[in-house]
Amino acid sequence: MSGHSHAKTIKHQKEITDQKRGNLFSKLARMISVSAKEKGGNPETNYALRVAIEKAREINMPQDNIERAIKRGAGELGGGAQLEEIIFEAYGPGGIAIIIEGITDNKNRTLGEIKQILSQNNGKLAGEGSVKWMFERKGCIALRITNQYEYTNREKLEMTVIEAGAEDIYWHNDILDIYTKIEELEKVKRNLEERGIKIESSSDWVAKEKVEVDEGVKETCQKLFKALDENEAVQEIYSNLKV
Numbered sequence: 001m002s003g004h005s006h007a008k009t010i011k012h013q014k015e016i017t018d019q020k021r022g023n024l025f026s027k028l029a030r031m032i033s034v035s036a037k038e039k040g041g042n043p044e045t046n047y048a049l050r051v052a053i054e055k056a057r058e059i060n061m062p063q064d065n066i067e068r069a070i071k072r073g074a075g076e077l078g079g080g081a082q083l084e085e086i087i088f089e090a091y092g093p094g095g096i097a098i099i100i101e102g103i104t105d106n107k108n109r110t111l112g113e114i115k116q117i118l119s120q121n122n123g124k125l126a127g128e129g130s131v132k133w134m135f136e137r138k139g140c141i142a143l144r145i146t147n148q149y150e151y152t153n154r155e156k157l158e159m160t161v162i163e164a165g166a167e168d169i170y171w172h173n174d175i176l177d178i179y180t181k182i183e184e185l186e187k188v189k190r191n192l193e194e195r196g197i198k199i200e201s202s203s204d205w206v207a208k209e210k211v212e213v214d215e216g217v218k219e220t221c222q223k224l225f226k227a228l229d230e231n232e233a234v235q236e237i238y239s240n241l242k243v
Contacts, residue, residue, distance in 0.1 A: 021059060026232050028056040029069040030103040033083055036073030047186050086233070088114055089131035092123040092224050094217040096241045097131045099205050104233040113231055121224035134240055135205045139185030141178040141192065142200040157197075164191035175200065207240035218243070 035049040043050035049070070056066050071077045086107055088100040104110040115125050143157070154176075158169060161178050165188040168179040180188045182204055189202060213221070221241055228234050 020230075023230065023232055024059050025056075025061050025065060027103075027235060028052060028059070028061060029065060030083055030233075031235060032056065032066060032069035033073035034085060034103055036070045037075070037083075041070045041074035041076075047190065051189075086110060089126040089128065090114075090118055090123055091126055091131070092118075092239065092241075093121070093220040094211065094213040094241075096211050096213065096221060096239050097126075097134045097207070098123070099131060099135060099238040100228060100234060101236040101238075102231075102233040103235055110231075110233040113233070114228070117227045117231065118224070121227055122220055123224055134209070135207050135238065137182045137204055138206045139180035139182050139188065139202065139204055140206050141180070141185070141189060141202045143176045143178065143192075143197060144174055144200045160195055160197065161192065164188055164195060164197075179206070203236065203238060205238040207238070209240065210242035211240050212242045 031052040032049065035046060035052050039046040039048065041049070043053055053066055068077070073083075083103050083105055084107060086102045086104055088102075088111070090098040090100060092098050100114060102110060118124055143161070154171075157176065161169060161176070164178075165180060165184055166178040167181060167184075170177045170179070178188065178192075185202065185204060189199060192199060218241070221239070225237055225239075228237055
């Protein structure tokens, strides 16, 4: 892999205030519903659904909310707007390339909101295909070694992730990124979890080359990512920013 930082753009820490908790509940409910719609409402056989449920429980989302989201996705609840997955391409401060993935019940409304967030933060929406070519679909799993109490030895951790199916690995500070074929991503994640390794994050859009910008531009990028992340429809943000 050429260059590197986080495969998923910027993972900024979320301080969970009541307002942000409500926003996270909404995002995860959508993720649960879409996962249930695609591969059924049984988390034992639907890995994506199981992961979404685990994330919901980590932030203490009420079980009733989780069950309602599953039923909505599985078509057991009538009424309500239909959810659809969306993807936008954009340019940010310093000309960085951005891919924004989301789930919405109103694509036109969300498009308007994303356009406004971008324009307020020195960014702009790009045409379809104008940004994607700078990325490739590749599984990337991030592990923070400080969280792996049984794997403080780097060589031992590297051997373990290779045994779990990693194609390539890259260290930056205390984070280990594991690259996989996109179709092997979920399998490798399961293999790591079975070995007791906690996953920091995972993604499937990886920038072919990273762009280096000065600290002022990087700070502006962070503000843009934060504003996008606060939008209820936005699920994931990827960029080619080098951190």
